[in-house]
C-alpha cells in the first residue's frame with residue numbers, strides 16, 4: 001500500500017501528465033476528421049474541454065490535499081479516461097469498416113492513443129486500489145508497453161514526414177526497426193518469467209532500452225525544433241512533435257526510477273514506482 005502523501009503525489013503526477021496527453025489526442029483526432037464529420041468533431045471538442053478542466057483541477061491540488069479527495073478525483077478521471085477510450089475504439093471501428101473515407105487519422109494512431117487511454121485508466125485504478133505490482137513485473141510490463149509506444153511513434157514520424165525528406169524518413173525507419181527488435185526482446189524476457197527476473201538481466205534490459213530511448217528522444221527533439229522553425233516538409237503538427245517527445249521523456253523517467261531501485265537506493269521507495 002502507498003503512504004497517504006506518496007499516493008497523492010503519484011496520483012497528481014499521473015493525472016497532470018496524462019490529462020494533457022488526452023486533451024491533445026482530442027485535438028489530433030479532430031484535425032484528422034473530415035469537415036462533414038461534425039458529430040465526431042463535436043465529441044472530440046467535448047473531450048478536449050473535459051481533459052482541459054481535469055488538467056486544471058489536478059494542477060490546483062497539492063501534495064497536502066486530503067487523500068480522500070484525491071480518491072474521488074481519481075475515480076472521476078478514471079471515468080473520463082474510460083469514455084475517451086471508448087470514443088477512440090469507436091473511431092477505429094469506423095475507419096476499419098471504411099466509414100470515414102478520406103479522413104486523415106491512421107488506424108494504428110487511433111489504436112495507439114486508445115492504448116494510452118487504457119494505460120492511464122489502469123494506472124488510476126491501481127492507485128485507488130492500492131494495488132502495487134511487484135517491481136520485477138512492473139519493470140517488464142512498463143517496458144513492453146512503452147517500447148511498443150516508441151516503435152509506433154517512429155512509424156508515425158516516418159509516414160507523416162514528406163516523402164521527399166528522404167534522409168529523415170530513413171532515420172525514422174531505423175528507429176522503428178530498432179524498437180520493434182527491443183519490443184520482441186522484452187516479450188522474450190516476459191515469456192521467461194519468473195526465471196528471467198534476475199537483477200543482472202533486468203539491469204541489462206533497462207540499460208539497453210535506455211540507450212535507444214535517449215537517441216529516439218533526441219531525434220524527436222530535433223524534429224520538433226525543425227518543424228517549429230519550418231525547416232522541414234511534413235504534415236506533422238508541431239504539438240504532435242512535442243507530444244511524442246514528452247512521452248519519450250516520460251519513459252526515460254520511468255526507466256531511471258527502475259534503475260535507481262535496482263541499484264538498491266533505499267532512499268528511493270519502491271512504492272514511488274507504483
Ligand SMILES: [Fe+2]
Nearest residue numbers: 021113116247
Ligand atoms: Fe499520446
Ligand SMILES: [Fe+2]
Nearest residue numbers: 112116149247
Ligand atoms: Fe504516443
